Amino acid sequence: MTASAASSRSATPSQAPIRIAPSILSADFARLGDEVAAIDQAGADYIHVDVMDGHYVPNLTIGPMVVKALRPWSKKVFDVHLMIAPVDPYIPAFVEAGADIVTVHAEAGPHLHRSVQLVKSLGVKVGVSLNPSTPPEVLDYVLPDLDLVLVMSVNPGFGGQSFIPSQLDKIRILRSKIDATGRAIDLEVDGGVTPETAALVAAAGADVLVAGSAAFKGGAEAYAPNIRALRAGADRGRTGG
Template sequence: MAPSAEDIHDKLAPSILSADFARLGEEIRAVERAGADMIHFDVMDGHFVPNISIGIPVMESVRKVTRLPIDAHLMISEPARYVEAFVKAGANSISVHCEVCPDIPAMARRIHDLGARASIGINPETDADKVLPFAEHLDMSLVMSVHPGFGGQEFIPAALDKLRYIRRELKRRGLSIDVEIDGGVKLDNIADVKAAGANVFVSGSGIFGKPDYGKIMNEMRELVVHTPSKL
C-alpha cells in the first residue's frame, strides 16, 4: 500500500491541537478554505506523553465538518487497542509511535486491513534506524521535532539531520513514502525542513496562532514550492 513516486507531493497539515476548541468546526472549515491538504489530529493519553487531549468522539465530530484526509497521531501507550476505533470514527491515516510498537510490520498490516494509511512516529531521542528497516510496510514516517505532549514548543534543530538521513535512506532503497515533520514548524523554518527532505508539514500555532490562515498558509506554500531538496 506504499505510495508511488507520483503520490509524493508537498502537503500542509494544520494541527488542530492549537485551534480554538470553542469554535473547532469553524476553525477546521477555515483552514480547509485556506488550502490545507490534511488535518493533523493529536491524541494524548497522559501516559505515553504527560498530557491528555482529544479522542474518538471529537474525531467523529471533525469527520462531519471536513472532506480533508485526517491523520490521527496516536501519542498513546497502547495504540493497537484503539486503531480500529479511530479509523471507524473517520481517520484516513493512523500514526503510532515506534517507541510503543514492538512489531511495526504487524501494526502496518493491521492499519492497512482497516483501510487506512500506516505511519510510524519517531521521537527526538529515538534513532531513525528503529523504523527504517520496516519502511517498505509504511505509507509515511513521522519525525517529531519537539518532545511530544504539548503544543507551541520550539523546533529542535537536530531533527533536520534525522530528516536528511531518512530521506537519503529511502531514496537509496527506492522507496517513495511521505516524510512528515511535526513540532515547531513555522514560516521561518519550513523551507529548512523541506530542503532536508520532509514533504508533509504539520503546523499548529504556526497557523492557528495567526490572524489570517489563508495568508500564512500561502506564504508557507510559496516557500515549500520554491525550496528544492538539498539531498
C-alpha cells in the same frame, strides 16, 4: 546502485508536492468544527489530529468520538497521530471514526510490525512517528510497509515548542532511505514548524509539514495567509531561494 549514485540520490530532496497539515491542537476547541472547516477552506492539504493520552505523553487531547464528530466538517485527509500507549486497542476506533492516515509511535509498544499490519488490515494508510532521540534505523524492517514517516522535531506532548535542529540530519537520512525503497512514502515533520524552519525541513527532504501555532495564529482571516507563508518557506527551501 553505485556508492556515488546512492550519495547523489540521497542529497536530492523529494519532488512530491509540499503539503501543509495544520494541527488542530492549536485550534479553538470551543468551536472545533468551524475551525476545521475554516482551515480546510484556507488551503490545508491534510487535517492533522494530535491524539494524546496523558500517559505516553504528558497531555490529554481528544478521542475517537471527537474525530467522528469532526469528520463531516472537511473532506480533506484526516492525518491522525496517535501519541498513546498501548496503541493497538484503539486503532480500529479511530479508523471507524474517519481517519485516512493512522500514525503510531515506534516507541509506544514492543511490536511495531504488528501495529503497522493492524492499521493496514483496516484499509487506511499507515505512518510511524519517531521521537527526537529515536534513531531512523528503527524503521529499517517496516519501512517498505509504510505510507508515511513522521519526524518529531520537538518532544511530543505540547504545542508551541521550538524546533530541534538536530532533527534535520534525521530527515536527510530518512529521505535517503525512503528514496531507496522506490515507493511514494510521505516524509512528514511536526514541531516548531514556521515559514523559516519550513525552508530547512523542505531542503532536507520533507514533503508534509505539520504546523499548529504557525497555521492557526491570528484568527480565521489569517489562516490562508499563514498557510501560504508556510508553503512559500518550504518552496524556498527546495529551490535554495
